[in-house]
Structures are given as structure tokens and as C-alpha cells.
Amino acid sequence: MIRDITLGQYYPADSLLHRMDPRVKLFGTMLFLIAVFSFRGIAGLLLITVFLAGVIRLSKVPFRYMVKGLKAIWVLMVITAFFNLFLTSSPNIIWEWKWIHITEEGVATAIKMMIRLVYLILGTSIMTLTTTPNELTDGLEKSLKPLQALHVPVHEIAMMMAIALRFIPILIEETDKIMRAQQARGADFESGSLLRRAKAMIPLLVPLFISAFRRANDLAMAMEARCYRGGAGRTKMKPLQYKKKDYAGYAVLFAFFAGVIALRRFTI
Amino acid sequence: MSLILDKVSYVYGAGTAYETWALKNINLKIDDGEFIGIIGHTGSGKSTLIQHFNGLIKATSGGIYYNGEDIYDADYDLKALRSKVGLVFQYPEHQLFETTIFDDVCFGPMNQGLSKNEAGLRAFEALKKVGMPEELYYQSPFDLSGGQKRRVAIAGVLAMKPEVLVLDEPTAGLDPKGRDEIFAQICEMKEENNMTVILVSHSMEDVAQYVSRMIVMNQGQIVYDDAPVRVFGHYKELEAIGLAAPQVTYLLHEMREAGFAVDTGAATVADAKREILKYFNRSAAGNISCKRMDGIL
Numbered sequence: 369m370i371r372d373i374t375l376g377q378y379y380p381a382d383s384l385l386h387r388m389d390p391r392v393k394l395f396g397t398m399l400f401l402i403a404v405f406s407f408r409g410i411a412g413l414l415l416i417t418v419f420l421a422g423v424i425r426l427s428k429v430p431f432r433y434m435v436k437g438l439k440a441i442w443v444l445m446v447i448t449a450f451f452n453l454f455l456t457s458s459p460n461i462i463w464e465w466k467w468i469h470i471t472e473e474g475v476a477t478a479i480k481m482m483i484r485l486v487y488l489i490l491g492t493s494i495m496t497l498t499t500t501p502n503e504l505t506d507g508l509e510k511s512l513k514p515l516q517a518l519h520v521p522v523h524e525i526a527m528m529m530a531i532a533l534r535f536i537p538i539l540i541e542e543t544d545k546i547m548r549a550q551q552a553r554g555a556d557f558e559s560g561s562l563l564r565r566a567k568a569m570i571p572l573l574v575p576l577f578i579s580a581f582r583r584a585n586d587l588a589m590a591m592e593a594r595c596y597r598g599g600a601g602r603t604k605m606k607p608l609q610y611k612k613k614d615y616a617g618y619a620v621l622f623a624f625f626a627g628v629i630a631l632r633r634f635t636i
Numbered sequence: 637m638s639l640i641l642d643k644v645s646y647v648y649g650a651g652t653a654y655e656t657w658a659l660k661n662i663n664l665k666i667d668d669g670e671f672i673g674i675i676g677h678t679g680s681g682k683s684t685l686i687q688h689f690n691g692l693i694k695a696t697s698g699g700i701y702y703n704g705e706d707i708y709d710a711d712y713d714l715k716a717l718r719s720k721v722g723l724v725f726q727y728p729e730h731q732l733f734e735t736t737i738f739d740d741v742c743f744g745p746m747n748q749g750l751s752k753n754e755a756g757l758r759a760f761e762a763l764k765k766v767g768m769p770e771e772l773y774y775q776s777p778f779d780l781s782g783g784q785k786r787r788v789a790i791a792g793v794l795a796m797k798p799e800v801l802v803l804d805e806p807t808a809g810l811d812p813k814g815r816d817e818i819f820a821q822i823c824e825m826k827e828e829n830n831m832t833v834i835l836v837s838h839s840m841e842d843v844a845q846y847v848s849r850m851i852v853m854n855q856g857q858i859v860y861d862d863a864p865v866r867v868f869g870h871y872k873e874l875e876a877i878g879l880a881a882p883q884v885t886y887l888l889h890e891m892r893e894a895g896f897a898v899d900t901g902a903a904t905v906a907d908a909k910r911e912i913l914k915y916f917n918r919s920a921a922g923n924i925s926c927k928r929m930d931g932i933l
Contacts, residue, residue, distance in 0.1 A: 545727075545730050549730040550731060550743075552690060552718055552722070552724075553743055553744040553747060553793060553796065554718055554744055554796065570733065578729065578778065
């Protein structure tokens, strides 16, 4: 079923990472992504792996649960590996058949890209697994605050993001229910030609759209009933505040990043 | 001919932090022509249970047999089962999609492979049975009131001529008049077509007067499976799981405790009235008893 998608869903647990300020995690994820794409050589990779493993341990999210999220992107990984393997040209050919040839550099980049992709997904999913959508948008809003001077509607963007995130599980559940209601009337979503299957989606999409619009309308009404009028002058019930562990988090992140940059000198 | 559930269990989100047992070891036998009420608190697993009846949800463990055939057999035709066990979901908004009411009701029969004419005939018949006024047949289902949307949804399943009709909260959100009308029509349809009808509800009072067998669920398990009157005898236990027996049950029990020898087994207001009158006619010294009644009421 569709609800089995785990990629990017919050996983409730009580860990240091869960309690950390979302800004630290946002910044950390960004730094981690840069590190994953800028490391060179085995030493750098080793440092990143150790760091990632440590963070996963710290998050108390079962590793098996994270790997389940990787299943969704294996097609992307295979395609990436395929292109790197066969389309890298260099004189160091190790295997050749007619116009297909595999080079040493091809193998190396294919492996490197695969590792990068996996780390990329794991790194970003640690953030979403340990941070609720509300915390995430709060963190984003506060981090982007300076942009308000340039008349960027930061609060509105954050609010839209929060609402969009909140609606994803609701709409997934709704789709599930509508699908079942139509299946109970003999609808068939799984077999037939592409055209037939596309046509079979109509009984699913019409009720889904209608309900999405109705929900949006209700939400707008409820917000107005509570006098929502945008971000101007709005205060938070739980304002984000850095604590000791957040500063420590920043320190670890900078040390890690400096380490990766320093290790770029060793290219093996 | 019957529907049998053998040790059915169902787990949501197995292997994650959200793992919950929606159903635990359910054994059930539903015979032809029965009129059953499934009662339970919100989240007691009743909606999950009925979706097993037509194979929409596959049990984590256990077996389901319809007319002696295992519905989990690899070559069992689930689509055919779904037209034999008709399931009407709680929210009609989840199934209405066509531009006219008539076309929407035709959707089920058309999926059964009937011709356009035959499907139309079935739709007419079904809409008539649920009491839709004919002048509405070619209007959009989205402009209807909640009660009439529900009628169209029921007609949409009825048009498939199911042998078993399962209705999930068919009267939720309706006013008392609409509720009574829908229930009366369901009873009528049951008599006419000799169907098995299963009503799902969280209100004992609503279904008590219609059904002949009541299944009470709590936390994914069947707590009681008996005639309504006998189920209401456990009114204190029912309260403990967040349900309530009909108000007349409380009245009759309190009367009994106060020394009036009434039979507490009345499920409806009409039955209770008859019972109380019978008692007072029997005890000639009505005056004294009436004074004592004042104390209770």
C-alpha cells in the first residue's frame, strides 16, 4: 500500500538528535551534502562514513527502517551507475565488446556515485526522521528571517510549507479510502492497458480533488475564524532557542567539515 | 452458504514504531439472511473487520471462507466476491464521481460486465429502492444533501445485487428523521431481496431495534456476540469500554433494583413501555408503586 513509504517521514523516538534545535540539523544536513560531494580519496570517505554511522546511532532510528526508504530510489541508483559505467571514456579499458567498453575510471566513478547517492539519501532522511514538519518549518522560518529585509515573505513561505507537509499524509490516507470504496464497486486499478488504467483513475481523482478543495476551504475558514493575518507581529508559543547541546552540535559539524576538507589533500 | 472468519488477525504498520494490532484472533460465522449489528467504539477495529469480508484488506494471519471457498486462494476471483459482498463506506464523498446520479449508480453494474441497458435497469431499480425522487436522477451528485448522497452511495452498491450488504455507519451525521428513513429502507430491502445485512455503528440505540444479532468489538477483539437483549444485560461492562446500552435498559434495571419486578430485556422504547404497563396493570396497588416510581424518575 501507499502508506508504506517511509522516505522522509518522522520517526518518533527520544534521542539527542530528536531534541536538537532544527536549525542545527538543517545546517548540518547542508554541510553534510557539501562534504559528500567534495570529499576526495578513501580517507575522506572513511571520515564521512564514521560520521554518518555515529549520527545514525545517535538518532535511535532503526537502521532497517532507514534502508526501507532507500528502496524507493534504487531505480535511480541503477541508472546512475549504468551511465557512469559505460559512458566514461579513458584509455584504461578493462573490458570491451563491440561498441561497449568499461574503463577503470568508469568503475571508480560508478562506485563513487552510488556511495554518494546512498549517503545523500541517508543524510537527508536523518533530518526528516528526527524532526517533525512543524519544527522543520519553524527552523527554516527563523534561519531565513534575514531575507525579510529583501521583502521575501518568509513567514508565508514557511506556513505554506507547513500546510503542504501536513496535507501529504491526509491525502495519502484519503486516496487509500477512495480506492477501497471504488474497489468495493468493482473498480480495477491494477490490470488492463495503459489507456484503460489511466481511465480507471477518474473515479479516484474526481473525489480526491473535490475533497482536497473542500479541505483547503475548511482550513482557510478555520484560520480566518482564529484571526490569522500573516506573520506581522506574530509571536511563538515555543520560540526556538539555542542550548548547550546545540552549540556542541555546531562545533562537531565544523570539526567534521574541516576534517573532510583537510583530507582532500590525500587523494588515494 | 455463509461467511466464515477463522482466527483472523490484522496488524497495521508491522515492523515500525507505529505497529498496532487492529484485529486479534477473530472467529465469526455469518449465515444467510442474518441481520447483524457490529458495534464498537471509534478505533475498535470494526471498519477494519468489515473490509476483510470482501477481501479489500488481506488478513495478516487466519483464513476467510465465503460459501465454503477460501478467498485467499491464488485463483479466487476477488472481483466477483466484491459484487457478492457489497460494502458501503461511511463517507459517500469517497465514491461519488460521475456527472449524474444515474451514471454514478451504473458504475458498479458496468464493472460487473453488464451491458449499458442492463446496468441502467439495475440503477433505476436501486435508486427507487433507496427512495430517491425521480426528478433528481440526472442531477449532479455533488449538489445533494448529506442524507441523499448517502442514499446514492447505498444505491451504487445495491445495483450490483449483492448477497451480503455491509453498511459502515450508514446514518452518521444524519438528523433523526433521515436516520429512521434510511434504517426503514434498509429493513425493507432486506425483506424484499432476502439479503444478509450487516450494520456497523457506534450507537447501540440506533441498531438495537433492527438487528437480531449484535457483535460488540473492543480493541480488535469480539467481546460479545449475542442477541441484542442479552448483550444489553452486560450494560456495566459495555460502559467500561466506552459504549452505552439504550436508555430504556438503564431505566428498567434501576426499576428492578428499586423493587419493581420488571423484565429488563427490552431493547426499544416501545418494548419497555409495554413491559412497564404490563407490570403496573399486574400489580393492582398501582398508587403506592407510582409514588415509588417518582423517586427514580
